[in-house]
Structure formats: C-alpha cells, structure tokens
Amino acid sequence: MANVLSQEEVDSLLDGITKGEVETETNIPKSDEGIDLYDFTSAGGPTHQKMPALGMINERFVGFLKRSLSTFTGSVVGVSIDSFQSIEFGKFHRSIPVPASLNIFKIEPFRGFALLVLEGRLAFAFVETLFGGRGVSQIKLQGKGFTSVEAKIIGRIVKIILDDFQRAWADVHKVTMTFSRSEIDPQFAEITTPSDTVIVTKLKVDLENFAGTMMMCIPYSTIEPIRDELKNSFHGEKSEQDSAWKDYLEKKLREVTINMSCILGTATITGKELMSLKVGDILQLEQTITDPATLFVEGVPKFKAHPGTYNKRKAIRIEGMINEE
Structure with missing residues (x-):
C-alpha cells in the first residue's frame, strides 16, 4: 500500500495543478506510424x-x-x-x-x-x-x-x-x-x-x-x-x-457512286511508231482473244472479265477476282 497517496498528498497535488506548479503535459514523442482513417465512401474513394x-x-x-x-x-x-x-x-x-x-x-x-x-x-x-x-x-x-x-x-x-x-x-x-x-x-x-x-x-x-x-x-x-x-x-x-x-x-457506303473501267489489252510501240500513227491504223495487242480483260474499281484491278455485247451495248462478263490467284 506504500504507492497509495494519502488524502493530504492528493489535496497537495490538486492544489499544485491549480496553481500551475505541477506540469501536466508529457514530452512523449508522437509515433510516426499512426494510421490515418480513410473514408471509402467519399467522392475520391476507390469505387x-x-x-x-x-x-x-x-x-x-x-x-x-x-x-x-x-x-x-x-x-x-x-x-x-x-x-x-x-x-x-x-x-x-x-x-x-x-x-x-x-x-x-x-x-x-x-x-x-x-x-x-x-x-x-x-x-x-x-x-x-x-x-x-x-x-x-x-x-x-x-x-x-x-x-x-x-x-x-x-x-x-x-x-x-x-x-x-x-x-x-x-x-x-x-x-x-x-x-x-x-x-x-x-x-x-x-x-x-x-x-x-x-x-x-x-x-x-x-x-x-x-x-x-x-x-x-x-x-x-x-x-x-x-x-x-x-x-x-x-x-x-x-x-x-x-x-x-x-x-x-x-447504308451511305452502299449509295456511293464508284467508277469502273476495263482494259482490253496493252501494246508496246516505239516513239517513231507513235508519231506515225494515223486514222485506220491497227495495233496488235499483246493479249490473245481468249485472255481475260482486267476490270478496275476506282483504279484498282479487281476482276478478270471477257468483253462482249448486251442489249446492243458493249459489255463485260466477270469471270473471277484477281486477288483469288
């Protein structure tokens, strides 16, 4: 019971606190390892x-x-x-x-x-x-x-x-x-x-x-x-x-107008022959009559085709796609 204060000691201690003679603040440093509470429901929460x-x-x-x-x-x-x-x-x-x-x-x-x-x-x-x-x-x-x-x-x-x-x-x-x-x-x-x-x-x-x-x-x-x-x-x-x-x-792409052209064949001539061409001259193409023509879509070769006529107009019949080869 030696550690128990007597009533006289208690009164003296309280009187000292009142008069400022007894220091009540401690100098124990605050821990740096404290945990901050986080509100997970705030607008900045992790949701x-x-x-x-x-x-x-x-x-x-x-x-x-x-x-x-x-x-x-x-x-x-x-x-x-x-x-x-x-x-x-x-x-x-x-x-x-x-x-x-x-x-x-x-x-x-x-x-x-x-x-x-x-x-x-x-x-x-x-x-x-x-x-x-x-x-x-x-x-x-x-x-x-x-x-x-x-x-x-x-x-x-x-x-x-x-x-x-x-x-x-x-x-x-x-x-x-x-x-x-x-x-x-x-x-x-x-x-x-x-x-x-x-x-x-x-x-x-x-x-x-x-x-x-x-x-x-x-x-x-x-x-x-x-x-x-x-x-x-x-x-x-x-x-x-x-x-x-x-x-x-x-839908709009299906309405776009597309230009198509067909090359029946090609021929190679010299500059001299080009300068001497006149109406009525005949050029022999490199393709035979059985070789398919090339059908271009907007300048890109896409189809193989054979020329002919349909309803009294020139026409071509598509035989296959070029990229199938």
Missing part, C-alpha cells in the same frame, strides 16, 4: 473512379436514351450526365425528392437490387408531353401520387430506360435488367443498408420546355464480383454502342 468501364457504360446509356426517348415522345429529348459519384446509401436516400417515381430492379445475374429514380416533375412532364402538352409541369406535387393512367405511361418510360441501360452494359458484361416494383415513398425503396456504398449517376433530362433529373443508384456490393472487368477502360473499342452509326455508315 467508381477506379472502374472506368462504368463511365463508358454511362456514356453509351446517354446516347441510347436520347434516341429512345425522342422516338417515344415524338420530340427532341436531351440527356446528359450531371454527376457520377460513390456515396453512402443513407445520404443518397435522404436526398431523394418527394414524390418521385422510385423503380426497383435487379441486375441479373448479380444479387441485390438497384434503384431508378425519376423526379416527380419530370415524370409528370413526360405524361404531359405524351398527351400533347408542352411538357411544362406546373403541378403541385406535395403528397400527390400517380393515377393508373399516369403510372402506366411512366412504366413504359421506365422499361425504355432499363432496356437502354441493359444495352449499355452489353460490351462490358452480359446482364439483364429485371423490373421488380415501383414506389413513390422513399421509405419503401431501401435497397441496401444506410452505411453501404452505392454508385449514383445523376442525369439531366431536357424536354422541349422542361428540364428534370433522374438517378440510377447501384450498390457497390452488387457489381463488386466483376470489379476487375470494370477496371478495364477498353471495352468501348468494339462497342455495339455505335451499331446505329455502323448501320448508317454502311
């Missing part, structure tokens, strides 16, 4: 920024969506990426506007659910546009849900969006977007725990007289099994993304 394929998927998605929504509405619809970030689901969930069209779907074959959010005003603007309106949503949305007709139209738009999202994934990984259900209250759209990291793509959608937002929210745990594929930034090289462009280019 979406280390998976460039997600960015390319979004770019394709935007391209597909512009065409599909414009075709569906019969008017020009602009779509652009407003933001792309990784965030805690709880934080994202609190930012969801009310009301909204909350569409829960699966990205098969992966586990878990993803969420498509259509801002309420945007959903109503689509409905107005399809009913011949100007797409300017002046509706007071507080507490307002969707009628059965409105829900049916919004459902068709959601299907277009999910189909295009599935197409956008095609060259990275074959997936199927399967619609599960639709909600208007965020508390019924909790697809994962509040602390889980989600990848959120926010898109700006421009109708003729209205602009709104939609968001695609995917839990990181859902796509984690293919993180190595998503780290690859070269999926776009063989993309179906521009299959529409490819088809257009092929």
Whole structure:
C-alpha cells in the first residue's frame, strides 16, 4: 500500500495543478506510424473512379436514351450526365425528392437490387408531353401520387430506360435488367443498408420546355464480383454502342457512286511508231482473244472479265477476282 497517496498528498497535488506548479503535459514523442482513417465512401474513394468501364457504360446509356426517348415522345429529348459519384446509401436516400417515381430492379445475374429514380416533375412532364402538352409541369406535387393512367405511361418510360441501360452494359458484361416494383415513398425503396456504398449517376433530362433529373443508384456490393472487368477502360473499342452509326455508315457506303473501267489489252510501240500513227491504223495487242480483260474499281484491278455485247451495248462478263490467284 506504500504507492497509495494519502488524502493530504492528493489535496497537495490538486492544489499544485491549480496553481500551475505541477506540469501536466508529457514530452512523449508522437509515433510516426499512426494510421490515418480513410473514408471509402467519399467522392475520391476507390469505387467508381477506379472502374472506368462504368463511365463508358454511362456514356453509351446517354446516347441510347436520347434516341429512345425522342422516338417515344415524338420530340427532341436531351440527356446528359450531371454527376457520377460513390456515396453512402443513407445520404443518397435522404436526398431523394418527394414524390418521385422510385423503380426497383435487379441486375441479373448479380444479387441485390438497384434503384431508378425519376423526379416527380419530370415524370409528370413526360405524361404531359405524351398527351400533347408542352411538357411544362406546373403541378403541385406535395403528397400527390400517380393515377393508373399516369403510372402506366411512366412504366413504359421506365422499361425504355432499363432496356437502354441493359444495352449499355452489353460490351462490358452480359446482364439483364429485371423490373421488380415501383414506389413513390422513399421509405419503401431501401435497397441496401444506410452505411453501404452505392454508385449514383445523376442525369439531366431536357424536354422541349422542361428540364428534370433522374438517378440510377447501384450498390457497390452488387457489381463488386466483376470489379476487375470494370477496371478495364477498353471495352468501348468494339462497342455495339455505335451499331446505329455502323448501320448508317454502311447504308451511305452502299449509295456511293464508284467508277469502273476495263482494259482490253496493252501494246508496246516505239516513239517513231507513235508519231506515225494515223486514222485506220491497227495495233496488235499483246493479249490473245481468249485472255481475260482486267476490270478496275476506282483504279484498282479487281476482276478478270471477257468483253462482249448486251442489249446492243458493249459489255463485260466477270469471270473471277484477281486477288483469288
């Protein structure tokens, strides 16, 4: 018990601290081996920024969506990426506007659910546009849900969006977007725990007289099994993304006018013979009557052919390709 301070010693020590006579700071050096905490859900976290394929998927998605929504509405619809970030689901969930069209779907074959959010005003603007309106949503949305007709139209738009999202994934990984259900209250759209990291793509959608937002929210745990594929930034090289462009280019190429010419034969003469040529002279060609002529396409020899006549006009009959030899 010799190391236990008496009450008198305790009082003396406390009095010394109060008067500043007892030093309370220590001179123990801080360790240089401390560990800094890192927030993996911050915008700079090692999720979406280390998976460039997600960015390319979004770019394709935007391209597909512009065409599909414009075709569906019969008017020009602009779509652009407003933001792309990784965030805690709880934080994202609190930012969801009310009301909204909350569409829960699966990205098969992966586990878990993803969420498509259509801002309420945007959903109503689509409905107005399809009913011949100007797409300017002046509706007071507080507490307002969707009628059965409105829900049916919004459902068709959601299907277009999910189909295009599935197409956008095609060259990275074959997936199927399967619609599960639709909600208007965020508390019924909790697809994962509040602390889980989600990848959120926010898109700006421009109708003729209205602009709104939609968001695609995917839990990181859902796509984690293919993180190595998503780290690859070269999926776009063989993309179906521009299959529409490819088809257009092929169509235009088929309409291009091509010059073709045929050489029946050749002859070699001297300069003196050339200078003495006159009308009526006959040149003997090096080719025999059975030798094929050469058919050129834009100056490039492509076919072997035999000359003749057809419908009272000079003609050639193709016998084979020169590069087959």
